[in-house]
Amino acid sequence: MTAEATTAISLQAAPRKLRRGLRNLRLHVRLQVAIRLAIVGVALVSGLAALVVLGLRLWGAWYPLLLPEAALGAVVILSVLTALIWPLPDRMIAASADRRLGLRDRIGSAVQFIRGESPSGMERATILDALRHLGLLRPSEAFPYVVPQRVKVAGLCLAALFLAQFLPIPALLLSKQEREEKAELQEHAARIEPLVKELEQTARQADDEEAQEVARELRKLMQQLQRGQLDKKRALLAMAELEEKLERVERRAEQARPKTAHEAAEKLQRAAQESLASKARGLARQAREQGDQRTARQLEQIAKRADKAEDPSELQDLAEQLNEKAAELGASLGLPPEVLSALSEFFGGGELELSEEALRELEQMSQNVAEGSLGAEDLELLAMEIEQLSELLSDTELAEMAELLKQAAECMNAGDALRAGQYLKEALGLCQGKLGELGLAGACRASRLGLAQARRFGYSSGYGRGGPMKQDQIPPNAPPTMLFAPRQSDNPGDLARVRAQINPQGPMLTTTEKGAPTKVTESRVPYYEVIGEYSKAAEDAMSREEVPPAYRSTVRAYFRALQSDEAAAEE
Amino acid sequence: MSEAAITTEEQARQQGERFRQLVDGLKAEVGRVIVGMEDVVENTLIALLANGHVLLEGVPGLGKTLLVRTLSEALDLKFARIQFTPDLMPADITGTMVLWEKPTGEREFEFQPGPVFANVVLADEINRATPKTQSALLEAMQEHSVTVSGMSRKLDEPFLVFATQNPIEMEGTYPLPEAQLDRFLFKVQVDFPSLVELHEIVNRTTGREIPHARKVAAKEEILALGEVARQVAVAEHVQDFALRLVLATHPDNEQAPDSVRRFVRYGASPRGGQALILSGKVRALMDQRFNVSVDDLRASALCALRHRLLLNFEGRAEGTNPDDLIHEAVEQIARSQEDVPV
Numbered sequence: 001m002t003a004e005a006t007t008a009i010s011l012q013a014a015p016r017k018l019r020r021g022l023r024n025l026r027l028h029v030r031l032q033v034a035i036r037l038a039i040v041g042v043a044l045v046s047g048l049a050a051l052v053v054l055g056l057r058l059w060g061a062w063y064p065l066l067l068p069e070a071a072l073g074a075v076v077i078l079s080v081l082t083a084l085i086w087p088l089p090d091r092m093i094a095a096s097a098d099r100r101l102g103l104r105d106r107i108g109s110a111v112q113f114i115r116g117e118s119p120s121g122m123e124r125a126t127i128l129d130a131l132r133h134l135g136l137l138r139p140s141e142a143f144p145y146v147v148p149q150r151v152k153v154a155g156l157c158l159a160a161l162f163l164a165q166f167l168p169i170p171a172l173l174l175s176k177q178e179r180e181e182k183a184e185l186q187e188h189a190a191r192i193e194p195l196v197k198e199l200e201q202t203a204r205q206a207d208d209e210e211a212q213e214v215a216r217e218l219r220k221l222m223q224q225l226q227r228g229q230l231d232k233k234r235a236l237l238a239m240a241e242l243e244e245k246l247e248r249v250e251r252r253a254e255q256a257r258p259k260t261a262h263e264a265a266e267k268l269q270r271a272a273q274e275s276l277a278s279k280a281r282g283l284a285r286q287a288r289e290q291g292d293q294r295t296a297r298q299l300e301q302i303a304k305r306a307d308k309a310e311d312p313s314e315l316q317d318l319a320e321q322l323n324e325k326a327a328e329l330g331a332s333l334g335l336p337p338e339v340l341s342a343l344s345e346f347f348g349g350g351e352l353e354l355s356e357e358a359l360r361e362l363e364q365m366s367q368n369v370a371e372g373s374l375g376a377e378d379l380e381l382l383a384m385e386i387e388q389l390s391e392l393l394s395d396t397e398l399a400e401m402a403e404l405l406k407q408a409a410e411c412m413n414a415g416d417a418l419r420a421g422q423y424l425k426e427a428l429g430l431c432q433g434k435l436g437e438l439g440l441a442g443a444c445r446a447s448r449l450g451l452a453q454a455r456r457f458g459y460s461s462g463y464g465r466g467g468p469m470k471q472d473q474i475p476p477n478a479p480p481t482m483l484f485a486p487r488q489s490d491n492p493g494d495l496a497r498v499r500a501q502i503n504p505q506g507p508m509l510t511t512t513e514k515g516a517p518t519k520v521t522e523s524r525v526p527y528y529e530v531i532g533e534y535s536k537a538a539e540d541a542m543s544r545e546e547v548p549p550a551y552r553s554t555v556r557a558y559f560r561a562l563q564s565d566e567a568a569a570e571e
Numbered sequence: 572m573s574e575a576a577i578t579t580e581e582q583a584r585q586q587g588e589r590f591r592q593l594v595d596g597l598k599a600e601v602g603r604v605i606v607g608m609e610d611v612v613e614n615t616l617i618a619l620l621a622n623g624h625v626l627l628e629g630v631p632g633l634g635k636t637l638l639v640r641t642l643s644e645a646l647d648l649k650f651a652r653i654q655f656t657p658d659l660m661p662a663d664i665t666g667t668m669v670l671w672e673k674p675t676g677e678r679e680f681e682f683q684p685g686p687v688f689a690n691v692v693l694a695d696e697i698n699r700a701t702p703k704t705q706s707a708l709l710e711a712m713q714e715h716s717v718t719v720s721g722m723s724r725k726l727d728e729p730f731l732v733f734a735t736q737n738p739i740e741m742e743g744t745y746p747l748p749e750a751q752l753d754r755f756l757f758k759v760q761v762d763f764p765s766l767v768e769l770h771e772i773v774n775r776t777t778g779r780e781i782p783h784a785r786k787v788a789a790k791e792e793i794l795a796l797g798e799v800a801r802q803v804a805v806a807e808h809v810q811d812f813a814l815r816l817v818l819a820t821h822p823d824n825e826q827a828p829d830s831v832r833r834f835v836r837y838g839a840s841p842r843g844g845q846a847l848i849l850s851g852k853v854r855a856l857m858d859q860r861f862n863v864s865v866d867d868l869r870a871s872a873l874c875a876l877r878h879r880l881l882l883n884f885e886g887r888a889e890g891t892n893p894d895d896l897i898h899e900a901v902e903q904i905a906r907s908q909e910d911v912p913v
Contacts, residue, residue, distance in 0.1 A: 029911045029913055032913040033911075033912055033913055036912070036913060086912070088911060091808065092909050092910070092911060093911065095808060095908065095909070095910070096910050096911045098864075099910070104855075104858070104860055104862075104864035104866055104867070105806060105808075105809055105862060105863070105864035105865055105866075106860070106862060106864075108806060108808060108809075109804065109805075109806035109809065109862035109863075109864075110862075112806045112807055112808070113804060113806070113862075120576070120577065120578065120802065120804065121576075121577035121578045121579045121580060121581075121582045121583040121802070122577055122583050122802050122803055122804040122861045122862070123804045123861075123862075124579065124580040124583065125580040125583035125584060125587070125861040126804050126860075126861040126862040128580055129860070129861060129862075143911070143913055
């Protein structure tokens with residue numbers, strides 16, 4: 001192949017190679033254009049947003065919390081789109097690369113010459129020369145990534161925006177009412193703090209993910225309140241939301257209580273009575289044999305009382321006394337006598353603390369079994385009792401635990417104390433899980449009540465921007481910028497037509513109500529302060545069937561509309 | 572000698588290599604005689620290869636004449652020197668008709684060629700002759716021909732005029748007319764040598780042997796390589812830069828910098844644009860490239876344009892240096908070039 005032919009082939013491929021080289025350069029330039037535009041855009045938007053947010057916060061006006069961040073995101077997207085459509089013709093890219101790399105217009109000239117129909121020898125030589133140089137260069141050499149000075153400005157503006165958004169407004173800039181509100185919120189947060197801790201602990205014990213998430217949110221809210229990062233409105237809305245979540249978790253946890261509770265509780269109580277009485281009589285015999293008549297009498301007394309005991313807590317007391325006497329006599333009782341009564345407590349919905357304590361006893365016993373510290377006689381006795389307990393629980397929702405207990409008893413009978421201990425521990429774990437769920441319900445309830453209490457302060461101290469005002473003190477020309485809900489009725493018995501607006505832009509609804517104010521005036525209570533309380537009251541009323549079934553869907557739709565509107569505004 | 576058109580990349584490479592070897596050889600030979608003055612030598616070579624005339628401006632004794640003589644020696648060109656004086660007549664340059672008696676006793680007028688009939692003409696202190704005499708070179712420089720007694724005679728190619736003038740001693744001188752100045756491709760300023768260069772000059776010229784340049788190429792080769800240089804490609808944006816630069820030296824042009832508007836009466840002629848492009852082509856080949864770049868134009872801008880700017884009264888009164896004006900014009904045009912926004 002001659003040199004001329006080689007050149008001809010090379011020239012055929014030249015336009016493609018040149019275009020590819022320029023495309024790489026262009027991509028690099030577009031990326032840098034996007035970065036630069038984004039930096040400028042972020043600096044401008046965040047700087048402006050910082051000023052606006054600060055102004056709004058000082059003025060006490062509401063704004064969507066994530067609006068500035070959304071605007072910044074939009075700026076970045078817009079920058080990328082702008083960079084994508086930024087006009088970057090081949091000749092511009094080539095000329096810039098030539099200038100920056102000192103290529104003496106090789107690429108720029110080649111871009112022009114390659115368009116000619118029949119390039120001259122010199123033009124061909126230029127094209128190939130340019131391709132050689134283009135093949136050697138890296139885009140980052142021609143257009144190196146240099147951190148522009150504007151990055152600092154953008155960083156400062158961003159920092160200013162985040163400070164303006166999340167830093168508490170200094171007390172000096174707040175009104176007296178706002179300062180009081182914040183102080184009161186902090187106080188409530190401090191009060192709820194131990195409840196949050198308990199909720200976290202029980203959620204962790206119950207291994208309930210939803211409860212743990214709610215606990216985290218609650219913790220975050222409390223921290224924000226304590227730092228004074230939230231104003232009253234946001235705090236109340238967040239509290240209402242969390243209250244709902246807590247109620248949901250509480251309801252779910254409550255459902256964990258066994259459905260067969262009543263029957264199981266009765267059976268267990270009977271078993272506990274029999275077991276306790278029989279153990280007391282056995283110990284009484286032993287005491288008599290040892291010549292301790294006084295203890296024997298006391299034990300007989302315990303047995304009689306056990307026969308007559310009516311509730312598990314009484315049985316628990318007797319079990320404690322029996323334990324003490326057994327310890328004095330140095331006798332073994334097999335299955336701790338309080339276990340059965342504790343389980344009865346558990347099924348009957350009694351005190352959880354008693355159940356937990358009994359289970360700890362059982363745990364200790366499992367440990368003893370596993371370590372082989374029980375004698376053969378004790379082990380046999382324990383196996384028998386555990387087998388009985390297993391039978392008692394087999395028809396309940398603790399059937400799984402019953403199965404484990406049965407296996408433990410079988411292992412004990414077979415003399416395998418180690419495995420029996422393991423089965424007992426597993427059974428114990430199941431029982432504790434159930435107890436944890438019930439404990440979680442209690443913790444949720446406590447936290448929810450704490451929140452509700454904290455939220456109530458909103459109704460008694462300050463009412464939005466207007467401050468605490470009675471209906472008759474509202475100026476007639478006050479601008480209708482909020483949803484005004486009636487707080488109290490002067491005319492409790494009459495039917496009246498009430499107008500209400502869901503939000504400033506929403507439709508004006510008219511409805512007939514009983515006990516509404518006789519005069520159609522505008523309340524000064526913002527909707528977000530009352531929505532939680534009112535929707536709950538409506539749900540309660542519906543659950544008590546005070547609201548006729550035909551109207552229930554209307555009532556639910558009304559509150560749903562309010563909440564969805566509130567959520568949309570938040571977004 | 573006419574060089575065939577270059578049609579392939581290989582031919583371009585070969586010619587480029589040949590060009591480079593000649594230039595390197597010439598530089599080396601001139602360097603044996605001339606100390607320093609790299610820019611002057613380079614610009615003179617560029618003008619020579621572009622077949623353009625050069626006006627060398629510098630105080631006496633800097634080696635201007637020696638440079639021109641050395642070049643003609645290295646290229647085996649016919650050299651003629653004309654010392655311009657106020658009493659020099661046009662016929663002393665172009666030649667004249669003399670009455671000649673044949674052996675038969677018959678008498679007839681015969682043309683006696685003047686010193687202009689050479690390849691390299693050194694017009695020493697050209698500004699000392701009267702405008703009438705200076706203008707005797709006009710036709711020769713532009714048309715490469717001389718008309719005497721109504722008969723036009725072609726000059727031998729290559730025909731190059733290297734004129735010198737002293738910028739200090741202006742008494743009894745006649746500034747070159749614009750038309751004449753415009754015919755020079757380059758106006759090269761010869762600066763005073765540095766101490767190191769002075770040492771070298773003294774060492775070389777006061778010893779037993781005076782160095783001389785050896786012949787590097789014949790005039791045919793010079794002409795052929797001049798043809799090669801003319802085939803160097805110029806991209807549109809590069810040519811656009813040159814022509815916008817020429818326009819920017821005109822005070823009424825919208826791209827002219829403020830200083831040009833203030834101090835210039837008339838800017839560079841189209842010959843300025845030709846000079847920029849031609850010299851750019853030669854520079855590109857010297858740099859082993861096959862395309863003219865904006866950098867080539869920038870490098871030639873001062874030499875190609877400084878003598879084409881006609882300053883106004885304010886410019887002359889202020890002592891404005893045309894080089895500064897050209898610098899500003901170049902920067903102005905460079906700034907207006909389109910670039911990526913990163």
